[in-house]
Amino acid sequence: MIAKTLEKPDDPAPQFSRIVVRPLRGRDGHLEQIRAGLLTTSEGRQGGITLLESPAGSGKTRLLQESGTLAEALGYTVLDCSTTGAWRGDETSSATGRSSATRIPRPVRPTGPVQIQAQIDAGLRRGPVLVVVDDAQWADPVQLRTLCGLALKLLTVPVRWLLTMRTEDARSANGLLLRNLTTHRAQWLPPLEPLDDQAVAELMGDLLGARPSDDVRALGESLGGSPQAIVELVRGLVEEQCLRIVGDTVSLAAEPLVSGFTSAVAADPGAHLPAAFLRLMRDRLDRLAPGTQRLLQVAAVLGPSFIPRDLAEMADERPVQLLGPLQESLAAGLLTSGAEEFSFHREPIWYAVLGTVPQLMRSLLHRQAANMILGQLGDGTAAAVHLVHCAHADDTQAITTIRTAADRLLPVSPQAAAALALRGLDITRPAQPAYLDLATTATAALVRSGSLHRAVEIAERVLTVHRHARPDHAGDPEGARPPDEPAGPAASTWPLRAWLATALLLRGDADAVPQVLQHATGPARASVARHQQEGPSPLLLRLTMLSHLDERAALTAADEVLGDETAHHDDERSAARTIRAGARWAEGRLDEALALLGPDAPPGGRTAGIWQGTALWNKAWVLIKLRRLDQAAATVEAIQRTIDTESNGVLEPLPYALRAWTRFACGDLCEAETLATAGLTASAEARMPLCEPHLRAVLVAVALRRGDLAEALERQAQWEPTGTPDGPPRPWWAMRCLITAQVTAARRGAEQALEVLRAARQDAGLRRQLVLEDPSATAWCVRTALAAGDREFAARMADSAEHIAVTAPDHPTVGAAAAHGRALIDGDGALLARAADDYTDPWAVASVTEDLGVLLGVGDREGAIGAFNTAMAGYDALGAKRDAARVRRRLRRLGVRRRHWNLVARPQTGWDSLTGAEEKVAHLVARGLTNRQVAGELFISPHTVSFHLRQIYRKLAIQSRVDLTRIVCAPGAHGAGPPFGSP
Incomplete structure (x- = not known):
């Protein structure tokens, strides 16, 4: 939390005591004109007058601060002839109370015409003089007339005059007096325009000392580009402790501001707006004509955007009567105009205006808007947005409209569907038929948009409420149940429970799914056909659940499905084929596994669901492990297209994980790390941990390959579960076991690494998983076993690799891995050379080349040096510092030293x-x-x-x-x- 505050000036008038450190934003053009005038005066040894008329709060005083600094840098003496106190700037250089470290001498401030003349004469003896008069509208007219006369009298000497006044006082006597100076070579600067959005963000960053978040920036951009308002906003946010900082970004301490469709259906979208912002917005609105304020309130009820026809009908006004208020709103920067509609300039403006409408009147206006849209035979979704603000539980037609609109939004915008369905749920009674339908849509939308925790919370709460609100149908009279609903308590709730089970599976809570599915057989299956678009079938969920909990039972169930494929849906057949493909892969029957998983990137069609057992995902993993990276990349793009098309945001971590491993396999460690980190962020936001083991494995592998063992250990500690990966194999078992063993070997040696691999020493199936996990896994395990003196385990690993290679002759990487492992055991240089030719993994190529160098080092020193040089170049190109260091040590033993540092200019101490x-x-x-x-x-x-x-x-x-x-x-x-x- 940010608790420091800005110091408030004692005097409301703009004053200067020192120039602030923060730069002047958005005024480069004005500064350049002022600089040109100063140069003309100093170089031409003649006077000049510069005038500026601008609205209050536009930054005139701040511009004078910068002008004074600029003038002093050019050798000027600066005289302050402002009529409202001493010249003083901001008390701080940021909103956090940090003091300015840079000061300039206080400008001389004479008190009358005689003193002014004396100070100018004294200044001229040193060089040119700049006389500043800020807010001339407040000056005594007689004194200002005298000052203007003095300015005209001194036009032949190097004295520059800079006078400002407010636009609001342009018609005053002082204003007319300044305008008369234009006949005597006075230069008028253009009025200070409102700051653009970029300048607003920069100014807020200067004041806060950190980058403003999107929400904080939106608040600043809603104030019409007024520098004074932005400074007041920042001061208020700090004083009211509305901000917090994470990293280098300042954000709102309260909940993030809602936006888009979600804000349109929110009960009170401006509930979390800071009080400081609301005060400033009320000041802006109070400056508008009453008719304009009223029209903006009606427009705010219509939404963040509106078409003029709807506004005219709602306000019962003719279009010509809207012209003036709309033009005033546009000029004030509250609205923007598009091709067909008007919009509030920023959503916080809309929130603030809507908040000025009394709640009772807001409800009536929403009902009027809904009736207007329905009367125009308009979009039911637009009407539903208004109905959620005014409908009651007895309004069956309104609830039906809301439910239909939410269902229509579900395939294209799950976030919008969730927001609308949840609001509809708030106004529906549990006993009403629409209650379960709205809950199902809301849960499905939350799952698809990645809000798994919220989806589980909503589904469990609704099921509990519904169970108490509607007794078991089994005891009801025959006519008490809808005719198309099967008997039994689970039938009517099945679609909701299907999405609850889906959310639990995606969240990693497979153990909780059996209870959800306990009634999903028999009569309940008849209701599934009615809800095919609302959720996966019981069988599909059971297959996915078993793949998490009991692989043998999952394979049995999958074989039953594939035994009679015509009796099952495409998704069920796909899940069954994926389970069987996993079994074939584990057996080393690679071609059968690939065939079961289908084409790499099917053209069009529904190729990915929201459950784990989708064939396309697994196909991408297989292609990455086989280092068929071009095909893998195409498959990942097909997955991404499907996720985007079906709006399944919950699956966003999956492409990150696949791309991260693809880039790692290509040797691009930086990109792999970036993708893995982004994937973990997406996974955390969705609370969907299924991809986390793969994402965290990338980070550990990258740190290990770079030679940063401390970072690798730290990242490994964040893995789940901790410790040696024993127990029932999981899809990621081999990946975790292999990387853990490699970290252990680097830290504690080969013997300890073999302890990590002990489960695979006696289990042929686990050895096959290790062989297939990575092209270099076989050679690494063989090399580690030989270093630990365990030739038996080394031989078993080589045998496993060779057995797989025999059954998969069309996959050169598999054959290269087998040849590499056998060559290490037999000391066969020819086999090593063959492996180097067949590998497609750049790190594996460097590794086998290094092994060739070790073998040649026994009797062929030059050959060994050449191999080591090639291997080191390969490692260096991949950023594999640890491996390159090992090869460098090998070269030193052969009497060859390779320089591996760069000279950098550094200080001597510190x-x-x-x-x-x-x-x-x-x-x-x-x-x-x-x-x-x-x-x-x-x-x-x-x-x-x-x-x-x-x-x-x-x-x-x-x-x-x-x-x-x-x-x-x-x-x-x-x-x-x-x-x-x-x-």
């Missing part, structure tokens, strides 16, 4: 003087690691760590690890700026 290696050592030591532990983390010797520490102590002028820890852990250390809000 944190910035540390090299990259020294900085890494400093961070690890500050975390409490010993020299030997640091050496293990960075793949260097303990002696090297000691050397780096001595250099660190010398450069930082410290004596101990305690001193180093204090420096590293101090807020704002090593180049970071001070924390937000600090002095």
